Amino acid sequence: xxxxxxxxxxxxxxxxxxxxxxxxxxxxxxxxxxxxxxxxxxxxxxxxxxxxxxxxxxxxxxxxxxxxxxxxxxxxxxxxxxxxxxxxxxxxxxxxxxxxxxxxxxxxxxxxxxxxxxxxxxxxxxxxxxxxxxxxxxxxxxxxxxxxxxxxxxxxxxxxxxxxxxxxxxxxxxxxxxxxxxxxxxxxxxxxxxxxxxxxxxxxxxxxxxxxxxxx
Amino acid sequence: xxxxxxxxxxxxxxxxxxxxxxxxxxxxxxxxxxxxxxxxxxxxxxxxxxxxxxxxxxxxxxxxxxxxxxxxxxxxxxxxxxxxxxxxxxxxxxxxxxxxxxxxxxxxxxxxxxxxxxxxxxxxxxxxxxxxxxxxxxxxxxxxxxxxxxxxxxxxxxxxxxxxxxxxxxxxxxxxxxxxxxxxxxxxxxxxxxxxxxxxxxxxxxxxxxxxxxxx
Numbered sequence: 515x516x517x518x519x520x521x522x523x524x525x526x527x528x529x530x531x532x533x534x535x536x537x538x539x540x541x542x543x544x545x546x547x548x549x550x551x552x553x554x555x556x557x558x559x560x561x562x563x564x565x566x567x568x569x570x571x572x573x574x575x576x577x578x579x580x581x582x583x584x585x586x587x588x589x590x591x592x593x594x595x596x597x598x599x600x601x602x603x604x605x606x607x608x609x610x611x612x613x614x615x616x617x618x619x620x621x622x623x624x625x626x627x628x629x630x631x632x633x634x635x636x637x638x639x640x641x642x643x644x645x646x647x648x649x650x651x652x653x654x655x656x657x658x659x660x661x662x663x664x665x666x667x668x669x670x671x672x673x674x675x676x677x678x679x680x681x682x683x684x685x686x687x688x689x690x691x692x693x694x695x696x697x698x699x700x701x702x703x704x705x706x707x708x709x710x711x712x713x714x715x716x717x718x719x720x721x722x723x724x725x726x727x728x729x730x
Numbered sequence: 731x732x733x734x735x736x737x738x739x740x741x742x743x744x745x746x747x748x749x750x751x752x753x754x755x756x757x758x759x760x761x762x763x764x765x766x767x768x769x770x771x772x773x774x775x776x777x778x779x780x781x782x783x784x785x786x787x788x789x790x791x792x793x794x795x796x797x798x799x800x801x802x803x804x805x806x807x808x809x810x811x812x813x814x815x816x817x818x819x820x821x822x823x824x825x826x827x828x829x830x831x832x833x834x835x836x837x838x839x840x841x842x843x844x845x846x847x848x849x850x851x852x853x854x855x856x857x858x859x860x861x862x863x864x865x866x867x868x869x870x871x872x873x874x875x876x877x878x879x880x881x882x883x884x885x886x887x888x889x890x891x892x893x894x895x896x897x898x899x900x901x902x903x904x905x906x907x908x909x910x911x912x913x914x915x916x917x918x919x920x921x922x923x924x925x926x927x928x929x930x931x932x933x934x935x936x937x938x939x940x941x942x943x944x945x946x
Contacts, residue, residue, distance in 0.1 A: 620840060620841075621837040621838070621840065621841070622837070624836060624837065624840055624896075624900075625836075625837070625900060626900050627900075680840075684840075684841060684842050684843075686843075692945075692946060695942075695945045695946070696942065696945075696946060699938065699941060699942030699945060700942055702938060703935070703938055703939060703942065706935055706938070707935075710935070715931075719919070719922055719923075719926070722915070722918060722919055722922070723919060725915060726911075726912065726915030726916055726919065729908075729911045729912075729915060730908060730911070730912060
């Protein structure tokens with residue numbers, strides 16, 4: 515792609531995201547987007563086949579941004595809780611501007627067969643990368659994690675993060691204050707559970723959790 | 731309502747559920763339903779203002795059925811795991827015939843502001859009753875449950891059940907075999923966690939879980 519084409523493409527994506535934010539995903543047409551980006555509707559379709567394509571480009575852009583900052587944010591502390599917090603905070607910061615778009619998407623995103631679902635086949639590369647941030651957070655932290663848990667813990671932490679994001683999308687408390695409380699409380703719990711999981715007493719329970727995770 | 735009116739109303743509801751099952755919720759109209767129930771479209775509207783009303787009637791009927799059988803099913807054992815299993819099995823049995831309807835509903839049901847959402851205001855009476863089944867399962871079981879956990883545990887167990895139902899709806903494995911595995915595995919874990927929660931070692935963790943639950 516030439517620099518000029520690249521610039522046009524980015525302008526169309528910015529216009530789309532602004533419109534999704536202002537008037538929601540469902541009520542925005544490709545024509546609206548083209549108009550706002552100051553290109554012909556046909557040109558908008560040349561770069562993006564559909565609104566869904568634009569959402570996929572939003573996912574890719576979010577992944578690009580995260581790749582640039584998350585490893586450094588994680589690396590600022592060896593404390594596992596702080597490292598997990600860094601991953602989660604970055605996601606909320608990044609998603610903060612796009613809550614309205616994401617609310618529109620959650621209804622389709624919950625179905626793993628939908629191409630835009632975070633649980634589906636099409637989004638696998640982004641999902642892997644997000645899971646790897648949690649792997650990085652766990653791997654070089656000062657907290658000892660049992661060897662058998664290391665492989666699956668990042669995926670479990672990613673699922674936990676998805677749960678927080680889902681809660682946030684439907685959180686009507688002022689400034690999504692409840693999500694903040696839930697994140698603080700549960701992150702502390704998750705951290706303590708990881709610590710406890712090293713105790714010999716917990717070994718049978720840990721093995722059972724892993725057996726369930728692996729069967730899925 | 732006269733017995734005849736009651737009979738007509740039930741016939742319309744049965745016709746609606748059969749059509750939702752055969753052709754899905756979205757593709758069924760009130761007109762289709764009236765035709766199948768052999769009543770005029772106006773008559774169908776006299777009993778149910780909308781398809782959403784029919785779904786609400788389905789919820790009410792499911793709650794009526796559960797009220798008739800769940801307490802007895804729970805009472806067949808004092809073993810907590812078996813008692814929880816009885817509640818969960820009854821739900822899956824009841825929902826088994828209506829998977830297609832429920833798949834159509836999950837996209838709206840995930841939003842707690844939607845009147846048909848199991849998390850919303852309008853469905854509060856059915857939700858309370860479902861939570862009370864878990865309370866009954868816990869209260870007279872042979873497993874000792876710490877006093878501070880008793881109040882909130884039924885709601886947590888209900889949320890756990892909702893998670894299983896959500897997984898089941900998107901489970902494409904033959905006969906939803908994976909849901910069976912997940913239920914077996916996690917029910918065992920839940921049971922063991924409840925047992926562990928009595929240990930003095932676990933008391934701080936238990937208090938933290940409850941603090942998070944209560945803040946929500």
